[in-house]
Amino acid sequence: MKKIVLLIVVMLFLMVGVQFYWESPMEQGEPLAYRFTFVCPSVGKGLTAGIAAADEALGTDTKRIEFENFNEEELAYAVLKAVYANVDGIIMVGRSTSDALPEAIEQAEKEEIPVILVDSDLPDSGRDCYIGADNQEAGAQAGRVLLESTEGQAHIAVVASSLSDANQKERLDGFLKVIKEAPQMKVDQVIESQSDGMRVRKIAQRMLDEYPELDAIFCTDEITSDLLGEVLAEEAYQSREIRTVCFGMSEQIYGYLQDGVYDASIVQQSFEQGYRAVEWLRQYLNGQAESGEMIHLETLVAGQDFDFENWKQRSESGETL
Amino acid sequence: MKRRDKVSSIKDRLMGVMTETVVISLLTVLLCVGMYLMTYTVYGSSTKQMMTLKNFYANLExxxxxxxxxxxxxxxxxxxxxxxxxIEGRRMLxxxxxxKAGxxxxxxxxxxxxxxxxxxxxxxxxxxHSYLCDSLAIGSKGVINKYYNQTQEVYNAMVSEFQKLDGQLLEALDKWQIQQRKKNLFYLVELFVVVVVVLVHQRRGLRTEAGKVIRPVQLLTEHARAIGHxxxxxxxxxxxxxDADEEMRLLIAVYNSMIGRIQAQILTIQENASAKERLQVQELENLKIRNMLKESEMKALQMQINPHFLFNTLNMISQTAFLEHAEQTIQLLxxxxxxxRYTLDNTDKSVTLAKEVEIVGSYVELQEYRFGDRIQFEFELDEEFHRVQVPSMILQPLVENALTHGVGMKIKDARVVIRTIYDTANxxxxxxxxxxxxGMSQEKLSLVRAEMKKNQWNGKKIGLANIYMRLQxxxxxxxxxxxxxxxxxxxxxxxLFPVEKETESKEEVTPDVSDNHCR
Incomplete structure (x- = not known):
């Protein structure tokens, strides 16, 4: 009888355990001190991981509204809805090609909802803070790397997603300032890819075919960096020994670094950006920070010895957000 | 008192097994019902939330x-x-x-x-603002229109959010249903395992009880049934x-003891019956012997009548022979x-072997006169044991038989040997x-032996059978x-007959009688 009772008790424990275990993903939310909204296009996971880590550490609750494709109208509407929802703060990536996003930011400001931009800045949008890389410096950093690897003598092509994007433009400016010091380094081509895979392939092939003297490339954004490597890795172009410095970090970019397709990549500290954004909003709401701040985080030059696993682990830790 | 406790313990054990089964069955049923209610409650709750969301939207519209x-x-x-x-909308939200949708x-x-x-x-x-205006009309009340437009913007945002919420709740409901199916499967497997374990346990318990109680009872029943066959x-x-229970062991021991006693009694009855049968046979034998003795006495009495007449006649003849000086005739007579006289006086009496031999001597003398040189009679006598008592008339009929059936028809060289031997060793x-x-063929010899052993008494002959019977x-x-x-x-x-030790002690030489044939 004792054995049977023990068995039934064990069974009950198992049932209760199973009940709780499978209920966990369906748990009920709870009101926390601060409600933030993170509106973002598809960006690296590092930002999300940083925000999640900050939420956990600081007791805030950040709702993520993510879009697979960059659509400024949708992003702007998401910001407006956050404004209607009267959130405590909005975090977003300041990537804009029209007035929609700045207008949405303006609306938030009107409703006294703080807006913090990360990764990319919109200096004239009325945002309260920007946390991210110093794009001028990041571009200069890329220039220095390329200068060193080409020994000051190169025919350079610049591939950008869109030069109307202020960040990329700043990066290009910083890059140009550095290479200007070396007279033998010439920028022969500046091409916009519009972050489209087919277009990247097409323009990259044409560029390589039409300019055989081309021996260096600077890629100003992560999306294009992801796509360009594929073309450069093709057998027809491998013998060209083109020195390439790209921007950002991903599985593909790391692979190209390892294969020697890319010489280096300028990597932003995305995790820190996300974490610091939440931290700043909390401080701002508590009167410990002021509007109009710009916080620049250092960029890293990643080569073949880059600790990708550690970076990946850190970036993916915010998946559950 | 102890035994009574034990008996109740068997009952308790059997009741325990039954109670366990009932309790476990009830628990299993309760768990199933609990699972069903839990599932129903959660499902009902999810459905209700879905309805609430729909109602909110309808309310919003x-x-x-x-x-x-x-x-x-x-x-x-x-x-x-x-x-x-x-107010209702806020309550719903x-x-x-x-x-619990994440x-x-x-x-x-x-x-x-x-x-x-x-x-x-x-x-x-x-x-x-409507209080500030005397009459409300769209177009003329710009501020109100502005506010109205603002509410519509928010309304549209809410409609957009509603779509998202609806999708999320549906997704949550789907997820919940999938989870519930997993849980149900797990519970079912768990219940199945528990039921199997319990059944195996109960079966083992029942087998143990069966080994202790039911199996011994079955054995007893089988044996009891076997008694009929x-x-x-x-x-x-x-x-x-x-593994039998102590009470069952006692029961079997008592049963075995009962079987043992019954078997012993049956054996005693059989032995008594056998003894009785033997006694009846003995009595029958005795009766037969008594009848034979009476018949023998009757014959003897009958024989006594003629011998007196014969004696008188023989005396008269003997006197006549004396007067005529016929010495040989006198001797014969x-x-x-x-x-x-020996025949008449010693019928049914015992005599010494010496007397028997003496009478045979008289008989031999008569026969020598009758047969002359045709038959030689020889006596080889061991007189050491001749004082032994033997039934009368056991030797003369043998000599008579030897003459009648053996050498009677022989014209010359016939010989009859009368021999006595004392086997001291035996x-x-x-x-x-x-x-x-x-002589006789083996067949005839066997026939004679058989007749002798069967004590066939024809009432007229005093033959081998008579001698054999009387010796017996x-x-x-x-x-x-x-x-x-x-x-x-x-x-x-x-x-052959036993000789007392008194005679035996005087004997020093032990003759070899191992050979069945006469010396």
Whole structure:
């Protein structure tokens, strides 16, 4: 009888355990001190991981509204809805090609909802803070790397997603300032890819075919960096020994670094950006920070010895957000 | 008292097994019911939340239509309706915040609450401004229109959020259903395992009890049934089961003891019956002997009548022969008279072997006169044991038989040997009568032996059977008559009887009598 009772008790424990275990993903939310909204296009996971880590550490609750494709109208509407929802703060990536996003930011400001931009800045949008890389410096950093690897003598092509994007433009400016010091380094081509895979392939092939003297490339954004490597890795172009410095970090970019397709990549500290954004909003709401701040985080030059696993682990830790 | 406790413990054990089974069955049923209720409750709750969301949306649409109507008409009753609907809307949203549909759903509902709040603020602004205007008409009341447009922006945002919430809740419901199926499967497997374990456990318990109680009872039943098919003395004892309960062991022991007693009693009855049968046979034998003795006495009496007449006649003849000086005749007559007297006086009496031999001597003298040189009579006597008592008339008939059946037809060289031997080693006295007459075939010898042993008494002959019977009566089983014969050569009849030690002690030489044939 004792054995049977023990068995039934064990069974009950198992049932209760199973009940709780499978209920966990369906748990009920709870009101926390601060409600933030993170509106973002598809960006690296590092930002999300940083925000999640900050939420956990600081007791805030950040709702993520993510879009697979960059659509400024949708992003702007998401910001407006956050404004209607009267959130405590909005975090977003300041990537804009029209007035929609700045207008949405303006609306938030009107409703006294703080807006913090990360990764990319919109200096004239009325945002309260920007946390991210110093794009001028990041571009200069890329220039220095390329200068060193080409020994000051190169025919350079610049591939950008869109030069109307202020960040990329700043990066290009910083890059140009550095290479200007070396007279033998010439920028022969500046091409916009519009972050489209087919277009990247097409323009990259044409560029390589039409300019055989081309021996260096600077890629100003992560999306294009992801796509360009594929073309450069093709057998027809491998013998060209083109020195390439790209921007950002991903599985593909790391692979190209390892294969020697890319010489280096300028990597932003995305995790820190996300974490610091939440931290700043909390401080701002508590009167410990002021509007109009710009916080620049250092960029890293990643080569073949880059600790990708550690970076990946850190970036993916915010998946559950 | 202890035994009574034990008996109740068997009952308790059996009741325990039954109680366990019932309790476990009830628990299993309760668990199943619990699972069902839990599933039903959660499902009901999810369905209710879905309905709440739908109702909220319907309520929102109604409110928005009323807001439009109020903006156009400024009707207080419409406003009151809006207010009531807004209160209901807030209640519904509050209810939705309690839904277990994940953190993201909660965040969206919270946003929806805030949007709804903004929406009601916009309505309040319209209401507040409507008091400032004497007449409400779209186009003329720019501020109210502005507020109305603001509420519509928020309304649209809410509709957009509603789609998201609806999708999330549906997704949550799907996820919940998948999880519930997994849980149910797990519970079912768990219940199945428990039921199997319990059944195996109960079966083992029942088997143990069966080994202790039921199996011994079955054994007893089988043995009891076997008694009907076998005789009781063939019934074996019931083997004790090693695991049997103490009471069952006692029961089997008592049963075995009962079987043992019955078998012993049957054996006693059989032995008594056998003894009784033997006694009856003995009595029958005794009766037969008594009858034979009486018949023998009758014959003797009859024989006594004629001998007196014969004696008188023989005396008269003897006197006549004396007067005529016929010495040989006198001798013959004396021997005949002696023989006759011996016969008459010693019928059914015991005499010494010496007397028997003496009478045979008289008889031989008569026969020598009759047969002359044709037959030689020889006596080889061991007189050491001749004082032994023997039945009368056991030797003369043997000599007569030897003459009649053996050498009677022989013209010359016939010989009859009368021999006595004392076998001191075996304490036996042996008397042999051997002739060298025709002898007998083995078949005839066997026939004679068989007739002798069967004590065939024809009432007229005093033959071998008579001698054999009388020796048996006189000496018991210690006496015997042996026959041996070689066809055409010889026949020997040998009488064997026990001799007392007094005679035996005087004997020093032990003759070899191992050979059955006469010396």
């Amino acid at each position: 109604t409110v928005n239509r009323d807001v439009y109507t109020y903006t156009l008409e400024g009707d207080e009753t419409v406003y009151d309706r809006i207010t009531a609907a807004c 509050r209810e939705l915040t309690e839904a 953190v993201q759903f909660y965040r969206d509902v919270r946003d929806m609450q805030e949007m709804f709040y903004s929406y009601t603020l916009g309505i309040n602004k319209i209401y507040d 076998k005789s009781l003395e063939q019934v074996e004892y019931v083997e004790q089961e090693p 004396d021997n005949t008279a002696k023989l006759l 304490g036996l006295g042996i008397v042999e009568v051997e002739d060298n007459g025709e 009566i006189f000496f018991g089983n210690g006496a015997d008559v042996e026959l041996s014969s070689v066809p055409g050569e010889s026949t020997c009849v040998r009488l």
